[in-house]
Amino acid sequence: MPSDATPPAHAPRLALIHTGGTIASRPSPDGRGLTPQTPPALPGLEQVEVTEAQPFSLPSPHMTPAHMGQLAALIRELAPTHDGVVVTHGTDTLEETAFALHLMLDVKVPVVLTGSMRHAEEISWDGPANLLDAAHVALHPHSPGRGPLVVIGGDIFDARTVTKIHTTAVDAFGGYPGPIGRIDREGHVPRLHYFAMPEPRATYHPAHLQARVEILYAYAGWTGEGYAEAAARADGLVIAALGTGNLPAELLPLIQGTDKPVVIATRTHAGPVLPVYGYAGGGATLVEAGAIPASFLNAHKARLLLLILLGQGLTREQIQTVFERDEF
Ligand SMILES: NC(=O)C[C@H](N)C(=O)O
Structure with a gap:
């Protein structure tokens, strides 16, 4: 739990949705490169009740608007019984899914997307820290009302402006004008600061996502x-x-x-x-x-x-x- 959170009446409830990406990837046994295999474990949140779901496991270049619609529907289903939602996702199209959710979701609880730039067998594996940061952000009392967020490398971005800016660096996300918040750790204690509150925006309810x-x-x-x-x-x-x-x-x-x-x-x-x-x-x-x-x-x-x-x-x-x- 974040140190400055008002203690909730019940243990915080987190919905953790895995969709694939490098954060779930390892070298494939056939030696032909990385593929999504095992969703990452969430470390160090003992007092949190976690519900996990994996609607699909894709490299994010395989994501389509239909998958984004499926994800939005799952989040709508889980949101009323959870205090926050974290989505793990490949970084290549993460900003597209985040923006699609921004346009289509009007849930009350924070929705936080994260991913990793290194896989689980690399020395600089950034998955666990990003996932833990995302969970803290999703459960933090200052996070609701900011729309879907993206948390990578300690930076917190809003879904409208975030974009992937580097193909390999661990700090792969940026955008104009930049992060709206930051999460760091003092020892094991998370410290979260927001710098900006995105304005409330319209929500859309398309009958289909098949327009070409x-x-x-x-x-x-x-x-x-x-x-x-x-x-x-x-x-x-x-x-x-x-x-x-x-x-x-x-x-x-x-x-x-x-x-x-x-x-x-x-x-x-x-x-x-x-x-x-x-x-x-x-x-x-x-x-x-x-x-x-x-x-x-x-x-x-x-x-x-x-x-x-x-x-x-x-x-x-x-x-x-x-x-x-x-x-x-
Ligand atoms: N870092 C990553 O997640 C890249 C990967 N190709 C993906 O988007 O699935």
Whole structure:
């Protein structure tokens, strides 16, 4: 239990949901590399009642929106009888699951996602410490009301802004403007500090998560290769555009000719998409052509928001309003 927590009337109850990832991985017996095998054990929380569940065991590149929906349903089921929920997850798509849960969950108890960058047989195995930190954060009395959180390397991030920033470092997560809290240990005693309270946000209840939303990645010299095919088969597109949301001139007529929602995010790692440039393909011309700026969301989070809004049956205009008003 956190040292500064008000003692609850009963032993704290933690739901621990395992989904796979490196935190559950080891070298596979066939010698062909790491695979998820055994979920990590939660060390050192003797007075906590832990309920464990493992709806699936996947490397996180195999996660789909359907798995995220399944996870959201399981958390809704477990939340009323628990004081906090921890989800162990692969780090590659952890931010996507965290954001999908942020959009779809309105449970009262904290939901904390964690993972590891090293597997259980490595000397720098970071799984147990991350898991213990996540459990402390999930049960801490200051954690409710902040939306799903991500805890890695002692940093606490909100699901809207967190992103994976390094392929191998143990401190693999960051994002703009950065952590909203920090958990450290003084001896065995956890010390938790929050720096920020994320604003309450809208919750969405999509009827399905099957909308097809594809991401296209812009580059110098792109003349629209792949755009027409993607626009024909998808229900909506997200473009990881340049800078504040600009594209080569050739993209402008293609976007003008698309009646499906086209969301413009940026491939730059921080900052908003703003319609400031008026040259052909500049952000102002794309918005005039009907494109929707993604605000501060990266392309893969903008994709999940669009997919969820389409699954809820929103029109292009309603979708535009959600993005414009930051209702996420
Ligand atoms: N560190 C990790 O968890 C990476 C792994 N490939 C995964 O996302 O499942």
